[in-house]
Amino acid sequence: MRWEALGGHYWESEPGAGLAQAVAAAADRLVERAPERMPSVLWWPGPAWAALAWKAALPAGRWAVTPVTGGGPMEPGALRSVAASAALGVTGAAWAAADTGSVALASEPGQGLWPSLLPPSHLILLRAAQVVPTLADGLRVMRSEGGMPPMAKIISGPSSTADIEGQLWVGVHGPGRVGVVVVTGPMPDDGGR
Amino acid sequence: MAGSLPRDPAPWAVRRDRALANPRLRANIGRVARRLAGARQQAYASYPAGRALRVAGRDAKRRAVAHLEPLLDQLRDQLSANGARVIFAEGPKEVADYIVSLAARRGAQRVVKSKSMLTEELDLNRRLAAAGLTVRETDLGEYIIQLLDERPSHILAPAAHRNRQEIAAIFQDTADRAGVPGPTSDEVGPLAAFARARLREEFLAADIGITGANFLVAETGTVVLVTNEGNADMVASLPPVHVVVAGIDKVLDTWEDLAAVIQQPALSGVGQRLSAYTTLISGPRAPGAEEGPEELHVLLVDNGRRPLLGGPYADVLTCIRCGACYNVCPVYRQVGGHAYGSTYAGPIGAVETPLLAGLNFLPELPKSLCTLCNACVDACPMDIALPDHFITLRRQQVDERGEPSTTRLTYRTWGRLWSSPRQYQRFLAWARRGQRFMMRQGRLVRAPGFLGGWFETRDMPPIAAETFHEWWARRASSPALSRSDEAPS
Amino acid sequence: MAVMERRGARVAFAAGQTCCGQFAYNAGHWPEAWGMAKNLLEALDTLPQPGPEAARTTVGLSGSCVAMVREEYPKLLDWAADQPGWDTSWPVRYARVAGRLLEFSQWLGRAVPAPPPPEAASPTRIALHTGCHMRRVLEAGGEAARVIETLGLTVAIPEDEDQCCGFGGTYAMTEPKISTALADAKLAALQATGAEALVSCDWGCLLHLGGRLSRRGAAWPVLHLAELVDLGDRGDLSPARLAQVGQFVREDP
Ligand code: SF4
Numbered sequence: 001m002r003w004e005a006l007g008g009h010y011w012e013s014e015p016g017a018g019l020a021q022a023v024a025a026a027a028d029r030l031v032e033r034a035p036e037r038m039p040s041v042l043w044w045p046g047p048a049w050a051a052l053a054w055k056a057a058l059p060a061g062r063w064a065v066t067p068v069t070g071g072g073p074m075e076p077g078a079l080r081s082v083a084a085s086a087a088l089g090v091t092g093a094a095w096a097a098a099d100t101g102s103v104a105l106a107s108e109p110g111q112g113l114w115p116s117l118l119p120p121s122h123l124i125l126l127r128a129a130q131v132v133p134t135l136a137d138g139l140r141v142m143r144s145e146g147g148m149p150p151m152a153k154i155i156s157g158p159s160s161t162a163d164i165e166g167q168l169w170v171g172v173h174g175p176g177r178v179g180v181v182v183v184t185g186p187m188p189d190d191g192g193r
Numbered sequence: 194m195a196g197s198l199p200r201d202p203a204p205w206a207v208r209r210d211r212a213l214a215n216p217r218l219r220a221n222i223g224r225v226a227r228r229l230a231g232a233r234q235q236a237y238a239s240y241p242a243g244r245a246l247r248v249a250g251r252d253a254k255r256r257a258v259a260h261l262e263p264l265l266d267q268l269r270d271q272l273s274a275n276g277a278r279v280i281f282a283e284g285p286k287e288v289a290d291y292i293v294s295l296a297a298r299r300g301a302q303r304v305v306k307s308k309s310m311l312t313e314e315l316d317l318n319r320r321l322a323a324a325g326l327t328v329r330e331t332d333l334g335e336y337i338i339q340l341l342d343e344r345p346s347h348i349l350a351p352a353a354h355r356n357r358q359e360i361a362a363i364f365q366d367t368a369d370r371a372g373v374p375g376p377t378s379d380e381v382g383p384l385a386a387f388a389r390a391r392l393r394e395e396f397l398a399a400d401i402g403i404t405g406a407n408f409l410v411a412e413t414g415t416v417v418l419v420t421n422e423g424n425a426d427m428v429a430s431l432p433p434v435h436v437v438v439a440g441i442d443k444v445l446d447t448w449e450d451l452a453a454v455i456q457q458p459a460l461s462g463v464g465q466r467l468s469a470y471t472t473l474i475s476g477p478r479a480p481g482a483e484e485g486p487e488e489l490h491v492l493l494v495d496n497g498r499r500p501l502l503g504g505p506y507a508d509v510l511t512c513i514r515c516g517a518c519y520n521v522c523p524v525y526r527q528v529g530g531h532a533y534g535s536t537y538a539g540p541i542g543a544v545e546t547p548l549l550a551g552l553n554f555l556p557e558l559p560k561s562l563c564t565l566c567n568a569c570v571d572a573c574p575m576d577i578a579l580p581d582h583f584i585t586l587r588r589q590q591v592d593e594r595g596e597p598s599t600t601r602l603t604y605r606t607w608g609r610l611w612s613s614p615r616q617y618q619r620f621l622a623w624a625r626r627g628q629r630f631m632m633r634q635g636r637l638v639r640a641p642g643f644l645g646g647w648f649e650t651r652d653m654p655p656i657a658a659e660t661f662h663e664w665w666a667r668r669a670s671s672p673a674l675s676r677s678d679e680a681p682s
Numbered sequence: 683m684a685v686m687e688r689r690g691a692r693v694a695f696a697a698g699q700t701c702c703g704q705f706a707y708n709a710g711h712w713p714e715a716w717g718m719a720k721n722l723l724e725a726l727d728t729l730p731q732p733g734p735e736a737a738r739t740t741v742g743l744s745g746s747c748v749a750m751v752r753e754e755y756p757k758l759l760d761w762a763a764d765q766p767g768w769d770t771s772w773p774v775r776y777a778r779v780a781g782r783l784l785e786f787s788q789w790l791g792r793a794v795p796a797p798p799p800p801e802a803a804s805p806t807r808i809a810l811h812t813g814c815h816m817r818r819v820l821e822a823g824g825e826a827a828r829v830i831e832t833l834g835l836t837v838a839i840p841e842d843e844d845q846c847c848g849f850g851g852t853y854a855m856t857e858p859k860i861s862t863a864l865a866d867a868k869l870a871a872l873q874a875t876g877a878e879a880l881v882s883c884d885w886g887c888l889l890h891l892g893g894r895l896s897r898r899g900a901a902w903p904v905l906h907l908a909e910l911v912d913l914g915d916r917g918d919l920s921p922a923r924l925a926q927v928g929q930f931v932r933e934d935p
Contacts, residue, residue: 152472653889
């Protein structure tokens, strides 16, 4: 996948105990720690990742995690301010395309997009089986899954601008650091890849 | 009906001379244009699928423009079914009126916007401000020129004509007025951080978000936005109301068509395979959902587009505003965007502006901003016949007598003298006699009428004592002269 | 002509020709352009036609003029078909004329087998300017460089070589400031190659760039490719000779 060529960070992991370690390593790499302040994380990868023990990956002594794990939505205003002050947002993904190095996210019941937009860093959890060869393949996946979500987005690298003297600068509005953890190896429900 | 576009009151000669007299602007614009043109070439060279995509994308856009009306109806139905409100708007006034009354109904005051050429075309910011709304541009380049009260000089890099020091100064000024700390230096990082912090507050406080659209998919009722900064996502998902202002030319038929063309703005514009953010909006927040706007309004704007449908210039409506033609255009590289006098610059701007707003609107555009080098049509991913359009627009202007009579007379005479061998000989005889009065040190330095333009900056050799024509005629009648080595060059 | 005859061609000249009319066509003055086009087609169509059809070629000495006839005349003909005085024989005559038309470097490169390349390229550098219509409309940009190399010279390609020199027909007269700004940018890039002379296949570009150099008082030789090949045939490609032949105001022989 072309993700790293675009400036994204990339980890691979087998499912199981290694996965929590990979997520921990990713979070450490993506978040710049300020002294004296525990970084806050908005954990919202959606129902597909309900089984992943975030407490093992992001232990309470090091991270202040706000999980959104089903059980009814928060107040919209409260969720927005958590997202706006978080150092890291964690989401799942709908699919990813190898040729353009893109990851797609869709807003659905149980999965929001703010953690991918407001914090300075964004971590995406992705299963290897979700990676399709081309962008067109990915768009087809999105279309075949029934009705369109109200909002979806395809992310190809960090937020960037060249508006000042043509110099590239990352992290102007959206996250300046983005990473994916790709879970390889057989998963019980996707037939392996 | 002809559309209405903003217009720089300064006449062409003033705009041109202003640009040519500004070496920094020319250097900055030239640098940005070259960089983007080079990136585009490299992207295609390293992406074999790019060529096929280019053709597929062009065909998708052409098909849509050929069947625009039914697609617009389908789009409206589909978006309405998704919970959006769809409005067909004629021009700037209708769009502004709609948004102003929407704001009144919602008690809204603060508007955030992401970059949209159409809203520039509609002069929307000025109209909304006149109605008492506060409008904030959030694309970094647009933010800068909004603070400077200027218009974009490049379609992708609106502030390309300004350097870091100037940007730092206007940011500091803004900070002082708001009573907050300014940027910590005039390096790009601190400048971008300052804008990020300032604009973040505005996003979170805004009542209405306004975006354009890069594409609209009729089949699914989807509004597609591409950006690299991520500001469109914020504008579309943070305020409680999202208003999309899009040209009717943005519609596509199917989701497959979207797949065919979605990479083009990035590929041809900045040489990336896809923009950092592609945002797909199909409706407002679902009931019970956590995020997204409560209301989604989609305004489909004509402003002079419908009259082009089905005519020789219809391909202009397939433009995806990628800017590739700007970047390769030699004239654009010299004068930059402001010299064009309205919203769109570069080859497409010079052609499209009079097509949208009427042939008498900025009539210098087709005539004075193109050398017919054909670089634009090579670069355009939509294969818009820009050079042909330049020529036929000029012809239409001549036909409608938009030219001074002396110019017409010059062409008439010139045409007559060069349309037969005998007249041509008369021309030579005459010109030989006349040129004696126009020479200096063996070179021609003057000429009558607009032909004199040449001699303001360049010389010309005089007509030879014996031209090739004459030598040939002499040779034919004199066998001794058959050695071609003695031919005059 | 000498160059062509040395390569075994029998050369005829259509003495009735004047101009292809491109300047008027591009400026939107199509009736005038059509008048000149008719004259050119008539002249070229009445050329003596010795030998088999396959051996007959009309050679044009400016890429832009050839491009005009080959790519733009069809549009002009389409337009003329709706004008008074139309004659249905024009498309037939046009097809005959256009079918055998080649630009000079194309003719040199294709129609005639190239002599074997000299052992080592001479250090004499030639800055090549490829006109926009040569490059993009005829897609014949590469021939001239090959021709120059077979002469044993080194071809220098300037930075931004695909940028227009600013001539553009009457554009050079109606927008002299922009046109000159482009000429100056082009000349700066060409001269930065350190070449001994400037060569092109387009008289229009040469007149514009040469005229600009002359006005600036710069004595940099400017030659048409045919002149360069002629010098090569005569065996003197020395910088001194290039400078002599490449003067802006040519001395009559
Ligand atoms: S005319 Fe073509 S190259 Fe120019 S902006 Fe439009 S699509 Fe891009």
